[in-house]
Amino acid sequence: VQLQASGGGLVQAGGSLRLSCAASGRRTFINYVMGWFRQAPGKEREFVAAIISSGGTTRYADSVKGRFTISRDDAKNTVYLQLDSLKPEDTATYYCAASWFFNDLVAGKGINYWGKGTLVTVSS
Numbered sequence: 001v002q003l004q005a006s007g008g009g010l011v012q013a014g015g016s017l018r019l020s021c022a023a024s025g026r027r028t029f030i031n032y033v034m035g036w037f038r039q040a041p042g043k044e045r046e047f048v049a050a051i052i053s054s055g056g057t058t059r060y061a062d063s064v065k066g067r068f069t070i071s072r073d074d075a076k077n078t079v080y081l082q083l084d085s086l087k088p089e090d091t092a093t094y095y096c097a098a099s100w101f102f103n104d105l106v107a108g109k110g111i112n113y114w115g116k117g118t119l120v121t122v123s124s
Helices: 102-106
Strands: 002-006 009-012 017-024 033-039 046-051 058-060 068-073 078-083 092-099 118-123
Touching: 002 092, 017 033, 017 092, 017 118, 033 068, 033 078, 033 102, 046 068, 046 078, 046 102, 058 068, 078 092, 092 102
Parallel strands: 009 118
Antiparallel strands: 002 017, 017 078, 033 046, 033 092, 046 058, 068 078, 092 118
């Protein structure tokens, strides 16, 4: 599975962005738990959000709960992250990830595939 993230950019505080992560390859997308992580300059990579399947269980980091929304379209092999009410501290490179297991992905372990990051910059 290859993951390609897109949709990052420069936005003012309070603004919105929508990130996309398209999966390609022979593995069946629907079988994977999909998630987003982010890494700010000088900081470790951290979990942002995860989703099991379309309309299924989701989980969010406390720092983004109520502002970010993860979704997926299994017919398009794509996972999305809607970022609303952005804050300067949301500035980071955002990475999508795929894993067999929900709790492992949330913990940042057992990641089967990582996508290349997309940079989100929020100005104050």
